[in-house]
Amino acid sequence: MRRLLLRRLATLPLVLVGVAVVLFIVSQVLPTDTVRLVAGDNASPELRREIAHNLGLDRPVWVQFWHYAGRLLHGNLGVSIRFQLPVGDLLRQALPASLWLVGAATVIAIVIAFPIGILSARYRGTWIDVLSRAIVVIGTSTPAFFLGVIAILVFGYYLSWFPVSGRGSPPDLAHLVMPAAVLGFREAASTTRILRARMIDELNEDHAKASRARGIPRRSILIQSGFRNALLPAITDLGVSLTELAGSLVLVESVFGWPGIGNLLYIGVQWNDFPLVSGAVLMLVLYAVAINLLVDLLYGVADPRMRA
Amino acid sequence: MSELDLDLREAAVPQERRGLAGREITGSLRRFLRSVPGVVAACVIVCIGLAAIIGPWFAQDPNFANVTQSFASPSAAHLLGTDDLGRDLLARVLIGARVALIVSLAATAIGMTIAMVFGVIAGYFGGILDELLSRAFDVIVTFPMILLAVLIVVALGPSITAVSIAIGIVVVPRYGRQFRVLTKSCVQREYVQAVIAQGYSPLRVIVRHVLPNILLPVAVIAAGNMGRLAVAEASLSYLGAGVRPPNASWGNMIADGQEYLQTAPGIALYPGIALCVLAISFSFVGDALRDAFDLSE
Numbered sequence: 001m002r003r004l005l006l007r008r009l010a011t012l013p014l015v016l017v018g019v020a021v022v023l024f025i026v027s028q029v030l031p032t033d034t035v036r037l038v039a040g041d042n043a044s045p046e047l048r049r050e051i052a053h054n055l056g057l058d059r060p061v062w063v064q065f066w067h068y069a070g071r072l073l074h075g076n077l078g079v080s081i082r083f084q085l086p087v088g089d090l091l092r093q094a095l096p097a098s099l100w101l102v103g104a105a106t107v108i109a110i111v112i113a114f115p116i117g118i119l120s121a122r123y124r125g126t127w128i129d130v131l132s133r134a135i136v137v138i139g140t141s142t143p144a145f146f147l148g149v150i151a152i153l154v155f156g157y158y159l160s161w162f163p164v165s166g167r168g169s170p171p172d173l174a175h176l177v178m179p180a181a182v183l184g185f186r187e188a189a190s191t192t193r194i195l196r197a198r199m200i201d202e203l204n205e206d207h208a209k210a211s212r213a214r215g216i217p218r219r220s221i222l223i224q225s226g227f228r229n230a231l232l233p234a235i236t237d238l239g240v241s242l243t244e245l246a247g248s249l250v251l252v253e254s255v256f257g258w259p260g261i262g263n264l265l266y267i268g269v270q271w272n273d274f275p276l277v278s279g280a281v282l283m284l285v286l287y288a289v290a291i292n293l294l295v296d297l298l299y300g301v302a303d304p305r306m307r308a
Numbered sequence: 309m310s311e312l313d314l315d316l317r318e319a320a321v322p323q324e325r326r327g328l329a330g331r332e333i334t335g336s337l338r339r340f341l342r343s344v345p346g347v348v349a350a351c352v353i354v355c356i357g358l359a360a361i362i363g364p365w366f367a368q369d370p371n372f373a374n375v376t377q378s379f380a381s382p383s384a385a386h387l388l389g390t391d392d393l394g395r396d397l398l399a400r401v402l403i404g405a406r407v408a409l410i411v412s413l414a415a416t417a418i419g420m421t422i423a424m425v426f427g428v429i430a431g432y433f434g435g436i437l438d439e440l441l442s443r444a445f446d447v448i449v450t451f452p453m454i455l456l457a458v459l460i461v462v463a464l465g466p467s468i469t470a471v472s473i474a475i476g477i478v479v480v481p482r483y484g485r486q487f488r489v490l491t492k493s494c495v496q497r498e499y500v501q502a503v504i505a506q507g508y509s510p511l512r513v514i515v516r517h518v519l520p521n522i523l524l525p526v527a528v529i530a531a532g533n534m535g536r537l538a539v540a541e542a543s544l545s546y547l548g549a550g551v552r553p554p555n556a557s558w559g560n561m562i563a564d565g566q567e568y569l570q571t572a573p574g575i576a577l578y579p580g581i582a583l584c585v586l587a588i589s590f591s592f593v594g595d596a597l598r599d600a601f602d603l604s605e
Contacts, residue, residue: 018447022456026463141587143539145546145559146580149566153577157570247454251543255566265455269462269549277462281455288450 012289019285020069023278027068077282078275082267087279090264095283097167098260101183101253102245102287104176108184109191109238116188117195117234121203122222132192139189144248148182148255165257179256186248187241194237198230232299239295246284333524339600346596349589356586360405367399371554382574391561391575392568400556401578407545407557408586411472412537416530418476420483424526427487428514432495442488445481453478454543461549471550475540479533483526490522528601532594535587542583558583 043051071077077087112135120132138147155178156164168175199222202208208225212218253262261280268276340346364370373393380390388397430441448456460474494500495518503513544550545559553560558579565576597603 014443015447015450018444019450022447022451023459026459137588137591141535141539141591142584143543143546143580143587145543146562146583149562149569149576149580152566153569153573243450244452247452247543250454250458251546254547265458266547269458269547272462274462277459281459284455285451288452292450 009293012293015289017069019282019289020072021065023072023282024065024068027274027278072282077279080268080276080279081273082271082276087275090276091261091279091283094259094261094264097171097258098249098253098262100171100176101179101258101260102242102249104180105183105187105245106242108180109187109241112184112188113191113195113234113238117192117230118199118222118227120192121196121199121226121230124200129196132196135185136189136193139186139192142186143251144182144186145251145255147186148179148252151178151182152255167259175258179252179258182255183245183248183252187238187245190241191234191237195230195234198233199226202226202229235295235298239291239298242291242295243288246288249284336601340596343596343599345592346600349592349596352585352589353593356405356582356589357409359402360409363402364399364406367402368396370395370399370403370556372396373554388578389572389574391564392572397574397578400561401558401582403556404558404561404579405582405586407468407551407555408538408541408583411468411475411541412534414472415475415479415537415541416534418473419479420526420530422476423480423483424487424519424523426480427484428491428518428522430484431488431491432510432514432518434492438488441484445484448478448481451478453540457540457544458547458549461544466549466552468551471541471544474544475537478540479530479537482533483530486526486529487522490525491518494518494521525601525603528597528603529594532590532597535590535594538590539583539587 075088077091079085080087080090083090116128116132116135120129123129152164155161162178163175164178166175203221203226205225208221211221211225216224249260250262250265252258253260254266257263261283265277265280265284267273268280373395374390375393377390382389388401391397391400426441426445430438457471457474457478460477461470464470464473491514495504500513500517503517541550542557542559542562545557546563548560548563550559551557553564561579562576562583565572565574565579568575
């Protein structure tokens with residue numbers, strides 16, 4: 001376990017450098033002429049050169065990258081064009097909203113995926129199995145934003161159960177329900193499938209049959225032979241969905257106008273605000289990397305073999 | 309050593325080298341045809357494809373706005389009604405289908421090509437090159453798909469081309485890993501070792517002996533994945549990092565229609581339903597193909 005963790009920690013800087021490189025390359029590809037943006041259209045060549053020098057744009061690319069990476073390390077993400085505020089501050093303000101949303105969605109995902117995954121493996125071919133298959137198909141194939149639109153239409157307008165947009169002031173739970181449910185539902189889909197499939201496999205294994213022959217109650221077999229063994233793949237899958245969540249988060253936050261990181265990214269795209277877009281992307285990628293690490297840790301807790 | 313001599317020696321290599329044997333492919337196809345959901349879904353995709361190709365010829369101009377006709381209910385003139393600017397919804401849904409299919413095809417082609425080059429190089433030569441490319445794949449995979457695509461589109465400026473390139477790049481590591489693993493196992497086989505031992509250039513060995521064996525499995529996986537790429541296109545367009553108004557895409561139609569959800573839900577629902585049908589069909593076809601060709605991702 002310690003070795004695995006060390007290896008993961010060792011690749012972490014590599015991933016971070018990789019992310020910085022990608023962000024830097026993309027910002028270099030940007031077809032905007034930064035000097036003209038600062039100096040205006042009619043600047044003299046001397047002035048242009050001076051500005052380019054002050055901004056460090058006349059230096060070799062790798063020097064520019066070095067400075068760029070240095071700025072990132074100091075948490076300096078630039079200034080948003082739309083808001084005229086430091087991107088770092090904007091992200092910090094938006095972070096709690098996103099964390100609430102992700103947390104609530106994960107709880108909902110676990111509450112959906114585990115019981116339905118287990119029950120559909122136990123009662124194959126019954127209505128609960130059909131339900132689980134419906135969740136899987138709808139959850140994996142329906143785009144997050146369209147699921148959100150349908151939720152707004154049905155539960156927001158027709159039934160008027162929940163408010164359709166924003167977080168409420170002060171933030172309340174009613175506003176959280178729909179975005180968290182949509183996000184959680186999508187997260188639950190693949191985990192439900194994995195859990196069901198693995199449990200069915202495990203319950204057909206010899207050790208499960210042996211337990212049955214010894215007269216151990218079915219419920220114990222289901223949990224001991226089935227669930228315990230299917231838990232690891234399910235956790236791994238939940239981790240993958242949690243990483244993927246960073247993408248759906250952007251869509252769901254935009255649909256519901258939820259004032260989090262994803263919504264900032266959406267605003268940044270609308271306004272061609274590259275500093276804001278890249279800052280939000282960086283933040284969400286850091287989240288994904290952190291989740292990956294966390295899943296590895298959980299893996300160690302759930303599987304004693306990994307602790308050796 | 310004459311050219312003829314070379315060819316003769318190559319011909320002496322066991323017949324196995326000619327890719328998956330024809331019989332194997334027909335067998336897999338027959339297995340696919342026996343899967344009812346797979347075949348039904350394939351028919352649905354073909355229908356959507358035909359509608360996307362032929363439909364816009366018969367439908368009205370999807371960008372023709374007529375404010376006096378806005379929010380019209382379905383009628384003979386507008387089979388699905390009109391949107392907030394009085395544009396024909398059916399025509400826009402059809403054009404949207406075209407956009408979705410073009411982007412998913414183009415992105416698959418772009419992604420497969422880049423992935424093939426890097427994946428095969430990594431798998432064939434191994435060593436430090438393999439290590440570097442594999443790490444690069446790992447890093448890109450940490451990026452959630454949509455985020456990287458948004459970043460690329462914002463950098464390139466929103467257009468169909470930019471969206472195709474962005475989505476194509478995003479899927480590179482996914483297919484690249486497949487190519488790498490398949491190349492690795494292919495190179496170890498006797499007939500490839502035999503060709504290498506005879507001193508043929510790596511390029512020739514790869515093009516004539518490795519690629520024919522590994523293209524099909526990756527292509528099958530990529531085909532099943534196209535629905536996800538269509539969803540990615542719609543997602544990007546929904547966010548405004550894709551096809552920009554007034555041009556129609558299912559994504560920006562849904563974004564547009566969200567405003568009028570209460571009064572005219574059809575504006576958002578029709579393109580959304582079309583997108584779901586396409587995505588679900590592709591996922592059924594993908595599952596059936598994977599089963600039929602006995603592949604796992």
